[in-house]
Amino acid sequence: MKIAVIGCGYWGPNLVRNFVQSNKVRELICCDLDQKRLDRMKNLYPSVNVLSDYKELLKVPDLDAVVIATPVKTHHPIAKEFLEQGKHVFIEKPLTHSYDTALELVKLAEEKKKVLMVGHTFEYTAAVNKIKDIVENGELGKILYVSCTRVNLGLFQPDINVVWDLAPHDISIIMYVLREYPVSVNSQGKAHFKPGIEDVATTTLNFKNGIVAFVHNSWLDPNKIRRTTIVGTKRMLVYDDVEPQEKIKIYDKGVEVPPYYDTYAEFQFSYRYGDIHSPRIDDYEPLKRESEHFLTCIQKGLCPLSDGYSGLRVVSVLEAASKSLKQNGKAVSIKGLKILAKKFRNNGNGFLMTNGWR
Amino acid sequence: MKIAVIGCGYWGPNLVRNFVQSNKVRELICCDLDQKRLDRMKNLYPSVNVLSDYKELLKVPDLDAVVIATPVKTHHPIAKEFLEQGKHVFIEKPLTHSYDTALELVKLAEEKKKVLMVGHTFEYTAAVNKIKDIVENGELGKILYVSCTRVNLGLFQPDINVVWDLAPHDISIIMYVLREYPVSVNSQGKAHFKPGIEDVATTTLNFKNGIVAFVHNSWLDPNKIRRTTIVGTKRMLVYDDVEPQEKIKIYDKGVEVPPYYDTYAEFQFSYRYGDIHSPRIDDYEPLKRESEHFLTCIQKGLCPLSDGYSGLRVVSVLEAASKSLKQNGKAVSIKGLKILAKKFRNNGNGFLMTNGWR
Amino acid sequence: MKIAVIGCGYWGPNLVRNFVQSNKVRELICCDLDQKRLDRMKNLYPSVNVLSDYKELLKVPDLDAVVIATPVKTHHPIAKEFLEQGKHVFIEKPLTHSYDTALELVKLAEEKKKVLMVGHTFEYTAAVNKIKDIVENGELGKILYVSCTRVNLGLFQPDINVVWDLAPHDISIIMYVLREYPVSVNSQGKAHFKPGIEDVATTTLNFKNGIVAFVHNSWLDPNKIRRTTIVGTKRMLVYDDVEPQEKIKIYDKGVEVPPYYDTYAEFQFSYRYGDIHSPRIDDYEPLKRESEHFLTCIQKGLCPLSDGYSGLRVVSVLEAASKSLKQNGKAVSIKGLKILAKKFRNNGNGFLMTNGWR
Amino acid sequence: MKIAVIGCGYWGPNLVRNFVQSNKVRELICCDLDQKRLDRMKNLYPSVNVLSDYKELLKVPDLDAVVIATPVKTHHPIAKEFLEQGKHVFIEKPLTHSYDTALELVKLAEEKKKVLMVGHTFEYTAAVNKIKDIVENGELGKILYVSCTRVNLGLFQPDINVVWDLAPHDISIIMYVLREYPVSVNSQGKAHFKPGIEDVATTTLNFKNGIVAFVHNSWLDPNKIRRTTIVGTKRMLVYDDVEPQEKIKIYDKGVEVPPYYDTYAEFQFSYRYGDIHSPRIDDYEPLKRESEHFLTCIQKGLCPLSDGYSGLRVVSVLEAASKSLKQNGKAVSIKGLKILAKKFRNNGNGFLMTNGWR
Secondary structure, eight states: OEEEEEOOSSSHHHHHHHHHHOTTOSEEEEEOSOHHHHHHHHHHOTTOEEESOHHHHTTOTTOOEEEEOSOGGGHHHHHHHHHHTTOEEEEESSSOSSHHHHHHHHHHHHHHTOOEEEEOGGGGSHHHHHHHHHHHTTTTOSEEEEEEEEEEEOOOOSSSOHHHHHHHHHHHHHHHHHOOOEEEEEEEEEOSSBTTBOSEEEEEEEETTSOEEEEEEESEEEEEEEEEEEEESSOEEEEETTOSSOOEEEEEEEEEOOSSOOTTSOOOOEEEEEEEEEOOOOOOOHHHHHHHHHHHHHHHTOBOTTBHHHHHHHHHHHHHHHHHHHTTTOOEEOTTHHHHHHHHHHHOSTTSOBOOOO | OEEEEEOOSSSHHHHHHHHHHOTTOSEEEEEOSOHHHHHHHHHHOTTOEEESOHHHHTTOTTOOEEEEOSOHHHHHHHHHHHHHTTOEEEEESSSOSSHHHHHHHHHHHHHHTOOEEEEOGGGGSHHHHHHHHHHHTTTTOSEEEEEEEEEEEOOOOSSSOHHHHHHHHHHHHHHHHHOOOEEEEEEEEEOSSBTTBOSEEEEEEEETTSOEEEEEEESEEEEEEEEEEEEESSOEEEEETTOSSOOEEEEEEEEEOOSSOOTTSOOOOEEEEEEEEEOOOOOOOHHHHHHHHHHHHHHHTOOOTTBHHHHHHHHHHHHHHHHHHHTTTOOEEOTTHHHHHHHHHHHOOTTSOOOOOO | OEEEEEOOSSSHHHHHHHHHHOTTOSEEEEEOSOHHHHHHHHHHOTTOEEESOHHHHTTOTTOOEEEEOSOGGGHHHHHHHHHHTTOEEEEESSSOSSHHHHHHHHHHHHHHTOOEEEEOGGGGSHHHHHHHHHHHTTTTOSEEEEEEEEEEEOOOOSSSOHHHHHHHHHHHHHHHHHOOOEEEEEEEEEOSSBTTBOSEEEEEEEETTSOEEEEEEESEEEEEEEEEEEEESSOEEEEETTOSSOOEEEEEEEEEOOSSOOTTSOOOOEEEEEEEEEOOOOOOOHHHHHHHHHHHHHHHTOOOTTBHHHHHHHHHHHHHHHHHHHTTTOOEEOTTHHHHHHHHHHHOSTTSOOOOOO | OEEEEEOOSSSHHHHHHHHHHOTTOSEEEEEOSOHHHHHHHHHHOTTOEEESOHHHHTTOTTOOEEEEOSOGGGHHHHHHHHHHTTOEEEEESSSOSSHHHHHHHHHHHHHHTOOEEEEOGGGGSHHHHHHHHHHHTTTTOSEEEEEEEEEEEOOOOSSSOHHHHHHHHHHHHHHHHHOOOEEEEEEEEEOSSBTTBOSEEEEEEEETTSOEEEEEEESEEEEEEEEEEEEESSOEEEEETTOSSOOEEEEEEEEEOOSSOOTTSOOOOEEEEEEEEEOOOOOOOHHHHHHHHHHHHHHHTOBOTTBHHHHHHHHHHHHHHHHHHHTTTOOEEOTTHHHHHHHHHHHOOTTSOBOOOO
């Protein structure tokens, strides 16, 4: 296949490396407005071709797909042009900067019967897939709540706030593992350094089935924390992505509620403290699995695991969070619940890809 | 002095131990409805006297003060009876279960010229006082935000939710260290086990000067976490109360903003990563310092560090959080801002006690 | 029973507390040359009687047993006097300061048919007994080696070096868990502050069956470390006594050796990296279990778990270590191997006590 | 310069990468008996040339230097051939497999006036150089002892034991930081899997000035530990190379000895517990600095920081350790103390390179 990567700044080079090393890729074109970045790519991978203006790409013959890793607000216009031309499109997370633009791309991809995939990288990690298995096997019992902390010092984004930058990971992990999407969102935060660009925020996702998820994000924390706690009725799980050896710990702890009890009598819950178990997680590069998955979906006409609807769902939550931030943290309903719901049921048959549309 | 401790259940015995060991206390009376608890106290401290009904205490001659460690909803009626009789009163946190009842006790204590103190224990720890010094010395620069996590498995309270149980520590620490109180509060949470009693919640405090504080509390977390992060413009501080040796770490990290910059130009912040410093914290029992402080305030006619107004401020925040929880997390204004403000300025001359009213 | 505790300095008060609280003890006498310590004991436990000179104890009628927590070099003369009088004797670890004096006490106790017990406290902890179970169940496979680190800043002992102070814990744990004793010992160390009193040392125990144990002890380490690693052919275990929640971790890791292989061919071992499991450990005070065990052995005429022979074995290793330290670390054989061997087989029927001699 | 890397197995590719990226290198030749490894190198770095037999290299014209990363026992014969031909030589640690062969290379390099450098990588890390500064500035006071633990699961070496594999790092760090070399060595260990190849060992280095260093190495530990503790009279330092953020911690702790005291009186030391400080360590790849240093030394005719004598010193300690292992751990004197001493004084002017011999 002939593939182009548009945007070779911060994240792009990782995508370039993975696509260059794939034996499914015959030719790779790197595209960036900054000549220095193109030189850097050429230097690292002498086989790639380079182009400064992505408009030129539209004229390149036999191009199969484009991979977009540009600033968020440019995702939609660029992707639209290529989808309209009948190219397959991979977009870094978040899919676009608004629900409406995301939906437009989703519709366009369906109409053109092209693969539209979003880079929710964590859905391709061994740890998150292990957690998904544990949750689906019922080891944790009924899930009660999820709590995520994803903080560190930097990196300020020029055009999006900390929720749009960091929370897509948490939101996509939660929706992937729980196979549920929230119905409303609260978010409270503050922009300390750049007006209108919140650099710290706490977002609460409220799910229809009563599950609640708390997501704390910051660009201003002295420690790098990537921690997700999933509390179930039977067991509790902590996923610490910074921990090298024990990324997942399952705590055999819980609250024991007597089967029935006199509500007027004294309140009597007991606590269970059991063993802690840390399953072995295989090491592989999730980005490699993600990029291969995109190429496989193109070849076989499949719907990707993290398809346009998956991207749309995350954008819908982010848009609601932004609205809540502007309204002092009050609950804001998720847009497009019906669309999200229908496709969610169709899509997510676990890790296996669903059949395509062809 | 002759002192009575009412309520010898979960926390009461710690208060009994500290008051028994004080050389300022001549006689101590333990009061509890449960004879077994009284027997236990008598067994541990043979010199104490015991009483089952606190109403009997009202008839005891020469009683100087009462210490109340009963369920939260009984704080107000019990305290009121003793204040009306002209006794000094110490109440475990939170002061009472509502703003109005807390204010009534505060007014009554002023009128009767008696000491009213609330058990905000953390204000008496070496770590929190060290942090207060660091913040006041300007080592952290201007404070931007505070983030607190106080979670563990259990202990469910019968009559109050997790915010009323755990957040008083966080809220009192924040207000003590910052010498500011919030103007509005958001809180999102969920009651999984007992209807109406939230067992997990995230609360956001919004301060007039733009500081924001995030407080996450849970009775359902597999790990015991007590972590407070204070982010300033110059440095960042993490207080981890579970850590035995390095409770406080000061990170010489920050965001460097150029003095002025063209907003149309590319966004250029830089980051500073420097040394980490962990000051030595002296070890002592804060409860001992707290109980001695109460006795000293009685003897010298002083206003305690954690006086009734301090308790009122915390209750005011808790009440707003409860309202927010019932209104899907929307921002709720703090009640009684004027009263809180006036007294706040008068009171808190650092750690030294202000002069009394006599 | 009527019991006396001789030596109420550093460790003695813990023994006093546990014996005072036992319902098997009718009368407790505290004995110390320092009147201030006696006053302190009397103050904490008004029911105890006090005596300054232990010689006076020899005249006290109906005394059942003595508990000796004095400086190490006085263990032997004091214990000897009471054993000769037909009293049961408990001695803090190490049993005595030399093999010969330890053996003399052991023989004397046998002759007088009295209980002689040594305070190897760790043999009474839940963690060490859990480890013993795991090893005996074969979960770790054949044990290859043990590595222990027990270091911290202070506490210098006036009359014994760091090996005699800290290593008795490691040595007694190793021998208790493995049910083996070493045949020779190397020890290298240094006395930095007090001539002849080593403050840091590394001791190697060589067992007949090929197991080796490494023990590192220091009074000069900035961190408190209590860590024991047990490496088996099937699994590996780490016991970290400082860790509050995960004291024991079992690593399903190992080296896979092909069943047979051409030694001339390339060396091909593979590694297994599996799950990590941390079993729940019950919390109780080991000293309480230890003191009750002493009283039970007296009542029922049983041989204690940590009997005189157990103490003798540890002393024999310590004496060899001291010799090795004086001989630049060369291997020194353990004294009295035949005596140790015979009794070792008789005694240790797991955690259950063996029948006594009466 | 025209450089060849001999041995592209485990460590070689890292050397290839660094030399390829250096602008001082005009042509790089990779040499390995395994064609698959050569293909891999060619694939990663299309500009390199490849050769299977190193003997062919001897015929290559204009070759400036060779970098040897082959099994340890082949270091000496290969290096000798190239030194005799007048090539500069870099050898991975340890320099050779015996004192005599190492000394032969050192003499040969001196005679031929060629650079002989050994890959003591840690001497090029920011952390170790920071520690060297701290020690030389006297911040720790007089150094009392050093304790190192370097353990993990695997990697078994076919021809050398765990001391020769892992301890060179510890030994070179200790000698680099202290600027002292030991006079005798004890080592105790065990070969569990391959006869004669110890897989766990504890080695004690005894220095003339009374400093002692303990080094524990294992290929059979479930955890990866790289920890060095340096205890001084004024402060203590812990270097934990596995820790991402706080690699070095300086503890303001110590023992306070009264200036003079009556030795008959009670032993009275006191302890100081102060702040903990973790200096910021810059991040760079030490191997890059090491490889550049080799090239600079060639260009400018300088003696490298880790020159042949440095390699000889480490080999001398390793050889003594091997002898001690075969003699049940008894102390073995270091060979060639006079040679090591003379050159040690000449060489190590801190981090700056000394002038060359040209």
